[in-house]
Amino acid sequence: MPQLTYLEAIRQGIWEEMEKDPTVFCLGEDIGIYGGAFKVTDGFIDRFGPERVVDTPIAESAIVGAAFGASLTGMRPVAEFQFMDFIACAMNQISNMVAKTHYLWGAPAPLVLRGPSGGYVHGGPFHSQNPEMWFVHNPGLKVICPATPYDAKGLMKAAIRDNNPCIFLEHKYLYRRIKEEVPPDDYIVPLGKARIARAGRDLSIITYAALVHTALEAAGALSKEGIEIEILDLRTLAPLDQEAIVQTVRKTSKVIVLHEHSRTGGIAGEIAAIINERAFDDLDGPILRITGLDSAVPFSPPQEHHYLPQVADVIEQARKLKSY
Amino acid sequence: MPQLTYLEAIRQGIWEEMEKDPTVFCLGEDIGIYGGAFKVTDGFIDRFGPERVVDTPIAESAIVGAAFGASLTGMRPVAEFQFMDFIACAMNQISNMVAKTHYLWGAPAPLVLRGPSGGYVHGGPFHSQNPEMWFVHNPGLKVICPATPYDAKGLMKAAIRDNNPCIFLEHKYLYRRIKEEVPPDDYIVPLGKARIARAGRDLSIITYAALVHTALEAAGALSKEGIEIEILDLRTLAPLDQEAIVQTVRKTSKVIVLHEHSRTGGIAGEIAAIINERAFDDLDGPILRITGLDSAVPFSPPQEHHYLPQVADVIEQARKLKSY
Amino acid sequence: MNSLMSNHKNKPSPNGKRQHKSSTRTYSIPDYRLEVPDYIVRQVRSGDEFRYEVEGDLNTPVPPIRDSNYLSKQQCIEIYRYMLLNRRMETALENLYKQGKVVGGVYFGLGQEACSCASAYALDKDDWFAPMIRNQGSLLVRGFRASDTMMQYMAKAGSPTKGRDGTSHFGDIEKRNMVSPISMLGDLIPVLSGVALGARLQGRNIAVMTYIGDGGQSTGVTYEGINFAAVQNLGLVLFIESNLWAYSTPSEMQYRVKDLAERAIGYGIPGVIIDGTDACQVYDAAREAVERAHGGEGPTLIEAKMMRMKGHAIHDAADYVPKPLFDYWKKRDPITRFENYLVREKKWLSAKENADLIAEVERVIEEEREIAVNSPMPTPESAEGGVYCEDGCHVIKPKYGLPKVRTTKSSAGPKQTEAAVHLK
Amino acid sequence: MNSLMSNHKNKPSPNGKRQHKSSTRTYSIPDYRLEVPDYIVRQVRSGDEFRYEVEGDLNTPVPPIRDSNYLSKQQCIEIYRYMLLNRRMETALENLYKQGKVVGGVYFGLGQEACSCASAYALDKDDWFAPMIRNQGSLLVRGFRASDTMMQYMAKAGSPTKGRDGTSHFGDIEKRNMVSPISMLGDLIPVLSGVALGARLQGRNIAVMTYIGDGGQSTGVTYEGINFAAVQNLGLVLFIESNLWAYSTPSEMQYRVKDLAERAIGYGIPGVIIDGTDACQVYDAAREAVERAHGGEGPTLIEAKMMRMKGHAIHDAADYVPKPLFDYWKKRDPITRFENYLVREKKWLSAKENADLIAEVERVIEEEREIAVNSPMPTPESAEGGVYCEDGCHVIKPKYGLPKVRTTKSSAGPKQTEAAVHLK
Numbered sequence A, B: 001m002p003q004l005t006y007l008e009a010i011r012q013g014i015w016e017e018m019e020k021d022p023t024v025f026c027l028g029e030d031i032g033i034y035g036g037a038f039k040v041t042d043g044f045i046d047r048f049g050p051e052r053v054v055d056t057p058i059a060e061s062a063i064v065g066a067a068f069g070a071s072l073t074g075m076r077p078v079a080e081f082q083f084m085d086f087i088a089c090a091m092n093q094i095s096n097m098v099a100k101t102h103y104l105w106g107a108p109a110p111l112v113l114r115g116p117s118g119g120y121v122h123g124g125p126f127h128s129q130n131p132e133m134w135f136v137h138n139p140g141l142k143v144i145c146p147a148t149p150y151d152a153k154g155l156m157k158a159a160i161r162d163n164n165p166c167i168f169l170e171h172k173y174l175y176r177r178i179k180e181e182v183p184p185d186d187y188i189v190p191l192g193k194a195r196i197a198r199a200g201r202d203l204s205i206i207t208y209a210a211l212v213h214t215a216l217e218a219a220g221a222l223s224k225e226g227i228e229i230e231i232l233d234l235r236t237l238a239p240l241d242q243e244a245i246v247q248t249v250r251k252t253s254k255v256i257v258l259h260e261h262s263r264t265g266g267i268a269g270e271i272a273a274i275i276n277e278r279a280f281d282d283l284d285g286p287i288l289r290i291t292g293l294d295s296a297v298p299f300s301p302p303q304e305h306h307y308l309p310q311v312a313d314v315i316e317q318a319r320k321l322k323s324y
Numbered sequence C, D: 001m002n003s004l005m006s007n008h009k010n011k012p013s014p015n016g017k018r019q020h021k022s023s024t025r026t027y028s029i030p031d032y033r034l035e036v037p038d039y040i041v042r043q044v045r046s047g048d049e050f051r052y053e054v055e056g057d058l059n060t061p062v063p064p065i066r067d068s069n070y071l072s073k074q075q076c077i078e079i080y081r082y083m084l085l086n087r088r089m090e091t092a093l094e095n096l097y098k099q100g101k102v103v104g105g106v107y108f109g110l111g112q113e114a115c116s117c118a119s120a121y122a123l124d125k126d127d128w129f130a131p132m133i134r135n136q137g138s139l140l141v142r143g144f145r146a147s148d149t150m151m152q153y154m155a156k157a158g159s160p161t162k163g164r165d166g167t168s169h170f171g172d173i174e175k176r177n178m179v180s181p182i183s184m185l186g187d188l189i190p191v192l193s194g195v196a197l198g199a200r201l202q203g204r205n206i207a208v209m210t211y212i213g214d215g216g217q218s219t220g221v222t223y224e225g226i227n228f229a230a231v232q233n234l235g236l237v238l239f240i241e242s243n244l245w246a247y248s249t250p251s252e253m254q255y256r257v258k259d260l261a262e263r264a265i266g267y268g269i270p271g272v273i274i275d276g277t278d279a280c281q282v283y284d285a286a287r288e289a290v291e292r293a294h295g296g297e298g299p300t301l302i303e304a305k306m307m308r309m310k311g312h313a314i315h316d317a318a319d320y321v322p323k324p325l326f327d328y329w330k331k332r333d334p335i336t337r338f339e340n341y342l343v344r345e346k347k348w349l350s351a352k353e354n355a356d357l358i359a360e361v362e363r364v365i366e367e368e369r370e371i372a373v374n375s376p377m378p379t380p381e382s383a384e385g386g387v388y389c390e391d392g393c394h395v396i397k398p399k400y401g402l403p404k405v406r407t408t409k410s411s412a413g414p415k416q417t418e419a420a421v422h423l424k
C-alpha cells in the first residue's frame, strides 16, 4: 500500500470523488492553476478543467453562497477556505443560510467547506485558528477533524457524499508531517464514529486532529511509567460519538479532554456535560482540560508553544489524574 | 422609586451615559428619527442630535468597524443590531478585528454592541437567536445578559464605561414584560459578578436572562413541595463568575443549568467543566441541562414552545434531580 | 474583460504633462421611465424634534403605461390578474392579522405588485428565483398558492415549512425552483449565482432572478454576489427594488449616488432603470435580462423605482414618511394604472370583464383563506427532526442532467507535490 | 445627494414611447498616467496544462515621471530616500529569512515602494492610516523604525506587538495614529471610516488613509466601508493597489470592469487613476484626497496601477506569472525611474549625492538590522495577559478634544414610549 501524507490523502479523496461523480466540483481562491495555498488541489484544473475547478474572487460569503446555490441544483461543491480563519467572513451565510436550510424548508445542501486550520506552525493569530466550536454550536452542520491520512481520505469521501453541509478542518501541522499507508481504493470512514487510537485501562484522553499525535506521544512515555492511556480520537465533533465517549469513561473512569482551541466554551465543556449526564457514576476523578489559552494564538514560537497544549502538559496532567 | 420596564431601564442607562460623557454616541439602523425597531433610542436624536445618534446604512460589518474605529480615537460607541441574529453578518469584524485588538497590539476598544436577542415572542428562526456562545468562546469580549430592569440599567452603564468590547444581549421577551423599581441615580452593576436571584438549599439552577424568571416561577411552585431552589443569575457569561458557581454547588450539591440557546456547545457544558474542575467532590448528582433544542428556533407557537425551556420542564427536572 | 457598457474616451490633454488626460467616461444606463421624479428626502430639525421632509416637485402628472415590446393582450391581463391576486391576498392577510390569526407581523408589497408579478412572469419554467419579503406576488406567478403564504403567516402545519418558518420564507427545489430567503439581506445574491453555476455545469444557461431593497443592497454580500455573477458570467437577474425606504431610513441615507443602477458600471454589467409601478416596463426589462441570461451573456442589474406604500410591517404606521410622498405615489398605484391602461386606454377589458375578473380573484382568495384557516397548528413535537438530511431522506441528483466531463490526457492520479507552500 | 461626478443627460427619445430615453451618462475619472498599458492576462490550456498567458503590447517605451504640482526638490528627495529605505529593508528581511531568523514568511512591496511611501507622505501628523501587508514603506514614512518591522518578522520581544503578531500587523494610537491591520482583507476600510467619524465628533476633519489590493477589494466589507464613508462624508483616502495579482489570481478573474476606479461612480465619490510606480503621481493624488478630507468633502478612491514584482510571499516563486509581464514592469521600477528623474532629468541629486544617500540608507538599515537581531525572543509566559484592558491599563480620552455637545430644549429625560414595535 502506498504511503501518503495527510495532505496527499485529502487530495486523493477529493480527486477520486471527482473522477467518480461528475457533480463534484471545487471552488475557492487560488485553487486552479496554483493548486491552492497548500497545493491540495494541485493539478486538478489540468485534469478536470476550469469549469470544475473554479478560481474565485476573494469573497468568502460569495464562495459559500455559490457553493450552496449549486448544491441546490444537485451538485456537490467542495469549497476551499485558504485558511479556516477566514471562515468568519462567511459566518452568516453558513449559519443562517446553509445550516438552517434542511430544518426550515427541507432542502438538502450537500456541500463541503474545507481548509487548513490549527496551530503549531507559527502562523500567528490569523492563520492558526480552530473555529470548530462555532459550528458545533450551530445545528445542521457536520464538523470533521481528521487526525490521520487514512481517516482524512475516508472522511473526505464521506463528507462529499453526505447530504448535509460539512465543515472539514484539515490540520495544517499534519499536512506534510505524517504519513501512513492509505489504501488506493474507494473506502469511506463514516461521519460520527470516533475511534480508539490507543487502548488503555488507566485513563482516557479524548481528543482529535493534531493532538491525537501529542496524546500518543505522551501515552508512549507514560506507558513506561506503567500508566496505560486510552486515546479516543473523536474524528468528527458533530455528530459527536457520545457512545464512544461513554464507553471509554466506563472503562477507565478518568478523563482528560485535550483540545487546541481556547478553553472557555470549548468542546471539553460539552464532553464534560455529556459524561455528567450519561456516566456520572462511573467517574472517579474530575474531568481535566488541557487546552489552548483564552486568547488569540500568539505568533512568536515561545509564546505559541506556551499557548498550545504540549506533550509535557499531557504527561503532567495524566500523572496528576492517575493519582487522584 | 419609579417603576421601569427592562427596556426603559436600558434606555435610561444609555441616556444617562450620553448626558454625562460626550464621548458616548450611538449608531445603528433606524435608531434616529424612528428610535430603533424596539424604540430603545426613542427621542435620542432630538436630545443629542444626528451627530451622536447616527442612522447607518444596512451594513453590520461597517457598523461594527466604524464603532471600533471611533473607539480608537477615545470615543465610546454604542452600536445597535436591529436583532442580535444579524450579528453573524459582522462576525469577522468582531472576532478578528475587535476582540483581538488589545491582546495583539494593546489598543483598548471601549465599545458596546447591543441588541435584542432571544425567543418566546414567535420571532421565528431569524429573530429569536441567542448567539452568545460564539462570543463567550472568543477571548477579548465581554458578554452581558441581564435579567432584570435594575441589572439592565446598571450593566449597560458598566458596559459603556468598560474599556473592552462588550456584547450586550437584551432579551426581547423581557423588554416590556417585566417592571421593577429602578433608582434614577447613577449606579453600575459590575461586569463578571453573578447574583443569587433566590436562595435555597436543595438544588441550584444556574441561568440568566429570560430564564431567570422561568426558574423563579418553577422555584415558587417547587417550594410548595418543600424543594428549595437556589437560583444563580449569571448576569454576564464572559467574564463568568466561577466563584459564584462553585459556591452554589458547595451549598446545594446539585445543579441544573438552564439556557435558551441550543444545547450542544452551550454554556451548560462550560459550567459542567468548571464544576468538575473546581467542585467535583461537592457534587451529589449529575449536572442536568435544560436547554433549547439542537435546531433553529421554529416559528410556530407550539413548536417554539416545545423548543424552548418551560417552567414545567424545570419543575420536572428539579424533582428528578432532588430525588437522585 | 472590458466593461460591457463603457466607452473610454481618453483624449490627449491639450496643455502638457501637468494636466491629466481627459477623464470623461460615458456609460449607457437605459432609463425606461416616462417620468423621472425629482425630489429628495432629508432629515431636518423642526422645533425640538427631528423629522423627514420631502423637497421637490410632487405635482407632476401621472405618466402613461409604456407599451410593452413583448406582451400580448392576454399576457397583460394575466399579469394584471396576478397583481390583483397579490393585493387581495395581502388584504386578506391584514384581516387575518386583525382577527388575531397571524403569528408575528405581516409584510406588504403594496405599490410594488407590478414589480413582483411582471418580473417573475418573465421567467421560464426551468429558471430559478428567490423572493424577498415583499415579493409575495412573485410566488403566485411561480405557481404557489395564496394559501401557502397565508399558512406561513399563520404558522400552520400545512404551510410549506410546516410551521418552522413564516412569511415568504420557503422554497421548492423540485418543481418551482425557488430558494427560500432568509432574513439577512443580500445573502441570496451569491446563492442564486451559485444556482446558475450549478445549472451551467449541467449544460444549461438558466436565468436566476432575485430582488434586493434600496436598503438591503448596502450589505457587502450583495456586491460579492453581483461580482461573482459578473466574473463568472452567470445569468443573474437582480432587481433592486428602490422603494425609497428601508424600514424608517430614506434611501438618501443609504447611499450617495443618484441611481443604484449606476453600481452596474463598476461591475462591468448592464444597469437599467425602470418605473417599478409600470408592469410593462418591469416585464420588458426582466425579459431582456432573462434572454441575456439564457444566451450566456451574464448578469443584469435592474433598478425599479417605486415606493413602499405601507410601513415596514403591519406594526409600523410609517409616521416618519412625509405625507406628500404617499400622495404622490398613491396616484401612481400600479394596479389602478394598469387597470386604466387595460380598460380605458387599450380597451382590452370591458368594465364587465374587469369586474368579473376582480370577483373571480376575490373568490379565489376567499377559498384560499378558507383552506389556510382550516389547516391545523403543528404539534409541539413537530419541532423535532429534520435538522439533518438523514440517509434516504432525499435522493440528490443533478437537476438538468449529468455534467459533461472534460476528458484530458492528464495524469490518471493526483500530483504528488512537494512545492513550497504558505506555512509549513 | 446627487452623484458628485455624474452629469445626467437624459434627452427625450426621438421615436416615440417604445424607445427608452437616451441613456448616456458621463462621469469624470481622471487618469493621470502618462502611459496606459494595454494587455490582458488569460487562463489558457497549453497541452495538458493550464497556465496564464499575457496578450497585448508589452514593448511600449517607459513613460517619464510626471512633475508634481506640489512637491519641492527636497520633498522629492525625501520620498526617494524612504523608497530606498523601504527596498533595502526588504532586502535585509530577505537575507534574515535566508539565515533562518524570520518566523513564517516575508512579504514584499517590491515595485510598489512609490505607492507606499508617497501616499503616506501626504498625510499630516494628526491624520490616521493603516497599512496593508505590502505597505512597509508607509510605516517608515510615518516614523516607525525599520527595526520595528524586522522585529515583527523575527517575532522578537522588542517588536511592537511583543511577539504576539508578525509582519506589519501592529498599530499605535498614541503617536503615529496607525490602526493595526488584520489578515482578513477589507475590514480596515470601515474601521478607518470610524476613526474619521470619531475625530469629526471631536471637531476635526482628518484624513484616514488605507490600502486594499485588486484582490482584497472583492470582499463585501470593502464596499460597506466605502459606502459608509460616502454617506457620512468622511475623509477616507482609499488606495486600491492594482498590482495585477492577488496571490496567484490575475485581476481579470477578480472583477470584470476595466478600472476599479470606476467603482467610485456607484458610490458618488471621486475616483482617480494613477501610475503607482510614479511617486509624483501618487503624492499628488494622495495630497488632493487628503485636502478634500481636511475640507470635509468626503472620501476619494485612488486606483494605483502597478505590478507585484515578487510572489505573494517569500515561499512563492510566482511561476504562474507570465515572464513578459515581469520584464515589462521591471523597466518601470519605481526607484530606478525616480532616481533617473532626480539625478538625470532634474539634476536635483548629483551622482555623488545619490551614492551617499544610498550608502546612508544602507547604514541605517544595517543598524536597524542589528537592533532587531539583538532583541531577545519573548518568554513563553509573555503569551499570557492583556486579553482584556484591565482597570487602569489605559486612560481613555478623546484624542482631539471633548466633543461639543449640542444643547436642545428637548426633554431632560428619555421618552416613555408605548409605541408599536417589531415583535412583542
Ligand SMILES: Cc1ncc(C[n+]2csc(CCOP(=O)(O)OP(=O)(O)O)c2C)c(N)n1
Pocket (backbone or CB within 6 Å): B029, B058, B059, B060, B082, B086, B089, C134, C183, C184, C185, C212, C213, C214, C215, C216, C217, C219, C241, C243, C245, C246, C247, C308, C312
Ligand atoms: C443584514 C440585515 N440587517 C438588518 C436587517 C433588518 N431589516 C429587515 S428589513 C430592513 C429594511 C430593508 O429595507 P429595504 O432593503 O429597502 O427593503 P424594503 O423593506 O424597502 O422592501 C432591515 C433593516 C436584516 N434583515 N438583515
Ligand SMILES: Cc1ncc(C[n+]2csc(CCOP(=O)(O)OP(=O)(O)O)c2C)c(N)n1
Pocket (backbone or CB within 6 Å): A029, A058, A059, A060, A082, A086, A089, D134, D183, D184, D185, D212, D213, D214, D215, D216, D217, D219, D241, D243, D245, D246, D247, D308, D312
Ligand atoms: C478575507 C480574506 N480572504 C482570503 C485571504 C487570503 N489572502 C491573503 S492575501 C491574498 C491575496 C491578496 O491579493 P491583493 O488584495 O491583490 O493584494 P496583493 O497581495 O496583490 O498586494 C489572499 C487571497 C485573506 N487574507 N482575507
Ligand SMILES: [Mg+2]
Pocket (backbone or CB within 6 Å): C213, C214, C215, C241, C242, C243, C244, C245, C246, C247, C308
Ligand atoms: Mg426599501
Ligand SMILES: [Mg+2]
Pocket (backbone or CB within 6 Å): D213, D214, D215, D241, D242, D243, D244, D245, D246, D247, D308
Ligand atoms: Mg494584488
